[in-house]
Amino acid sequence: MVPFNEILFFALAAFVLVISPGPNMIYIISRTITQGRQAGLMSLAGVICGFLFHIVMVSFGLTAILFAVPFAYTILKVFGTVYLLYLTYQAIRPNSKNLFEVDDDIRTDSPYKLFTIGFFTNVLNPKVAVFYLSFFPQFIKPEYGSVLFQSLELGIVQVCVSLTVNFFIVLTAAKVAGFFAQNPKWVKVQKWFMASTLLFLTIKMATSKAK
Template sequence: MIPVSDLLLFALAAFGLVISPGPNMIYLLSRSITQGRKAGLISLAGVVCGFLFHILMVSFSLTAVLFTIPYAYTILKTAGVIYLLYLAWQAIKPGSKNVFEARTDLKVDTPGKLFRMGFFTNVLNPKVAVFYLSFFPQFIKPAYGSVFRQSLTLGIVQIMVSFTVNFIIVLVAARVARWFSANPKWVRVQKWFMASVLTGLAARMAFDKAK
């Protein structure tokens, strides 16, 4: 069984993923603002199913071959560190877009299409793939028991964190967007907080050793 301390650290990493600007957050914000909470929740259901797809890929070891090739782990970890630092820079660089400036020109879609768009937005999101491939192996140890069970445990933690944050975003999307528009200084606070979390995770990943 994975130690609670490791699960808490993994939960922080998952939190860093979900609060960083990306296709999932932008899509959920846009849908919630333009089409209402119900549309946002349907889209969120699709996003969660997308996470399940990624988790099953890892849990059934479909990506394990990447870690049997010499230097593959180091290359992948380096790519993950660079990507996290890139996300941090994107959040604070001059002229960067506020994540709460979601699109408001989207047409009204059916529930089925909302679900499919949420699903494929997540499945095709490279940030999620990098997260799973970079972080899962660092928290999984044969000494903790079944690798499959450990993968599912990490996946459940990640989904719980992501769902909670995104659920809150969907419920208060319009209100939060208006609040940030009226209080621009807090946009900078939000960006620097996000960048700090991502940079910290990148540093932690960089100094981790392969198992």
């Protein structure tokens, strides 16, 4: 097992990752505000399962293969970039709902759709795989026991940190909806701000390189 003091340090790194603005946070917040807390929690469930996917990939060495083969990494990056471009278009397309607009009908998107989009928003983000591939080796040592078990242990810690932080984000975002309902002039500003943020993330992803 990984020593407790190193687990704490890893948890801190995971905390920094989860509070950094990115596709996961944007999606969770937007779904919570537009469709309600239940939708936010279902979206969060999809994102968490996306983390589990990456953890399994790292634990069994598959992520290392992706980054060892440039073509495989390029495919993943292209899918992620295209998906972010799609989200950007959805944010500014004519007659589209603003990401911060209150939606009286929280069933606009089915739980399955919310979960699926959350899952692929995470899975199609190469930066998550980069985080795992970069940080896991620093905490995994043969003298601590099974490498597979250590990798899964670190993965569980990361998921717990992400789940806790994002859960509170969902609770907070749900309350923010009321503010935008009372201040309609901010709707257009926030709409373009969100689109600009998504476009920035798209460019960052498109220009990232395997290490």
